[in-house]
Each structure stands twice: as C-alpha cells, then as structure tokens.
Amino acid sequence: MTHPLLSLNGIRVAFGDFTAIDGIDLTVNEGELRFLIGPNGAGKTTLVDVVTGRTRPTSGTVTFAGQPIHGRSEHRIVRTGIGRTFQTSVVFEELTVTDNIDLAAHFRLSPLGLLRRRRGITATVGGVLERTGLAPLAGSLAGTLSHGQRQWLEIAMLLAQGPRLLLLDEPVAGMSRAERERTGELLTEISADHTVVVIEHDMEFLRRYARDVTVLHEGRILTEGTVGEVQADPRVQEVYLGRNQVTAPEHDGGDMLVRTANEEG
Numbered sequence: 515m516t517h518p519l520l521s522l523n524g525i526r527v528a529f530g531d532f533t534a535i536d537g538i539d540l541t542v543n544e545g546e547l548r549f550l551i552g553p554n555g556a557g558k559t560t561l562v563d564v565v566t567g568r569t570r571p572t573s574g575t576v577t578f579a580g581q582p583i584h585g586r587s588e589h590r591i592v593r594t595g596i597g598r599t600f601q602t603s604v605v606f607e608e609l610t611v612t613d614n615i616d617l618a619a620h621f622r623l624s625p626l627g628l629l630r631r632r633r634g635i636t637a638t639v640g641g642v643l644e645r646t647g648l649a650p651l652a653g654s655l656a657g658t659l660s661h662g663q664r665q666w667l668e669i670a671m672l673l674a675q676g677p678r679l680l681l682l683d684e685p686v687a688g689m690s691r692a693e694r695e696r697t698g699e700l701l702t703e704i705s706a707d708h709t710v711v712v713i714e715h716d717m718e719f720l721r722r723y724a725r726d727v728t729v730l731h732e733g734r735i736l737t738e739g740t741v742g743e744v745q746a747d748p749r750v751q752e753v754y755l756g757r758n759q760v761t762a763p764e765h766d767g768g769d770m771l772v773r774t775a776n777e778e779g
C-alpha cells in the first residue's frame with residue numbers, strides 16, 4: 515500500500531510577470547526516494563521553496579501528512595516534519611560535529627531551553643553520528659571538514675531533527691567519486707525509514723541510486739517514471755540536448771543524460 519505523504523496541487527509561482535512554476539501537481543508517497551531533475555531554471559528549487567514555506571505559491575495547495583501547509587511559516591513547516599538542505603552550507607564552522615548535530619536535535623527548544631539542555635552525545639546524536647559515518651569526526655571542528663564530510667554533517671543535522679520528509683538540494687555537487695558513492699549509500703539507507711526528495715544534476719549518480727524521477731522543464735512537469743523510462747523519453751533528451759546546443763550548461767548533467775540515453779538506446 516502506498517500512502518501519499520506530500521501532495522502538491524495546481525502549484526503556480528509568479529515572480530512579477532515571470533511564471534516560475536506553472537501549474538504543478540506532484541505526489542510523493544511515504545518511503546519514496548524521489549529525484550527531481552531538470553535544466554537550470556526549470557523551477558526545482560522554487561518548488562522545494564514552496565514545500566518548505568520559503569516561497570508562497572501564487573495559487574495551489576500543498577498537503578503534508580494529510581494537513582494543508584501552504585501559507586504556514588517556514589518555522590512551522592519544519593516542526594511538522596519537513597527538513598531541507600541548501601546548495602550553500604549552513605553548519606557552524608567554529609563548533610564541533612557533535613555540537614552542530616546536538617544544536618539541530620534541539621531545534622524545538624527556546625533559547626533558554628537550549629542553554630539548559632543536556633550537552634554531549636545523547637542517544638539521538640550518537641545514533642546520527644553512527645548512521646552518517648561521522649562518529650570518528652565527532653570532536654572535529656566543522657570548519658576543518660572536507661566538502662563531502664560537511665555535506666554529510668548537514669544530512670546528519672537534518673536527521674537529528676527527526677523529519678519524515680527530507681529535501682536535499684544537490685547533495686553530491688562538487689564531491690569526489692568516492693564521496694558520491696558514500697552519499698548514494700547513505701541516501702539509500704536513510705530512505706529505508708524516511709521519505710527523501712533529491713534535486714540532482716549528476717546523471718551518473720541518478721542512474722545508480724534513483725528509483726523514481728520527476729523531470730521539470732520551464733515550470734512544468736515534463737515527465738515522471740523510473741530512471742530508464744525517463745532516459746528513454748525523447749522529450750527529455752530534447753530538453754537537455756536543446757539546451758546544450760544553445761548555451762554552455764552550468765552543470766554537465768544534460769550532456770551526461772543524453773550520452774547515457776544513447777549508450778543504452
């Protein structure tokens with residue numbers, strides 16, 4: 515049985531005269547690991563911003579765990595169990611890995627509660643350190659971590675908040691091959707007991723770790739399906755290929771998608 519955890523209905527977002535999201539219906543079921551792809555400017559981040567309350571939709575509804583959440587503040591939406599990472603890092607560099615996770619775990623406390631909290635490695639923090647492979651770095655300052663380790667710390671901080679839905683914005687951008695592999699394994703493992711939505715440009719990563727893929731283009735859903743179905747869709751190839759012919763892409767994902775599709779086709 516599949517249960518919808520997140521449903522977007524008729525979402526539209528206009529910035530002045532420009533329509534960034536143009537009528538999107540999207541359902542993510544409990545336990546899914548869903549990848550959201552699309553060329554630069556397709557509307558992926560804006561869509562995630564709508565879910566997290568950072569951007570109010572011009573029209574449409576967002577339902578999470580059976581409750582309408584559009585119109586709620588970002589703060590309240592986090593408390594309903596939706597966590598996200600950003601393309602830019604949000605860790606406290608001068609704090610240790612443990613302290614960063616510990617602070618995230620206590621995000622529901624008031625400033626006074628935060629000061630009075632029990633510090634150190636609680637069961638939640640310890641569990642997250644183990645799960646993300648950061649236990650050996652527990653006492654290291656976040657500012658000294660490698661790029662990959664920093665990304666894992668951000669995922670660890672999300673996990674510590676106990677969300678039901680994790681939204682990850684380009685988690686493997688800038689990572690080495692080994693770091694991408696470790697991240698893929700981590701996402702697969704996390705998705706065993708969380709629902710995860712990943713925005714990603716890295717097509718090799720997508721091909722290895724994605725189950726279901728939604729392709730956005732110009733603020734609309736172009737297609738949805740398994741990785742194989744999406745790669746084989748001529749409209750998807752055209753969108754990426756067309757874009758590559760017109761402008762040099764910021765990321766190499768489009769090129770890789772087409773190459774992959776041709777290799778397999």
Ligand SMILES: Nc1ncnc2c1ncn2[C@@H]1O[C@H](COP(=O)(O)OP(=O)(O)OP(=O)(O)O)[C@@H](O)[C@H]1O
Pocket residue numbers: 529532534552553554555556557558559560561
């Ligand atoms: N605050 C804003 N004001 C005006 N236009 C915006 C704003 N935010 C996003 N846009 C525009 O909306 C469109 C969708 O942007 P968005 O960042 O959601 O795309 P994306 O698919 O995440 O792209 P990328 O892969 O480059 O991150 C783009 O044309 C962008 O310039």
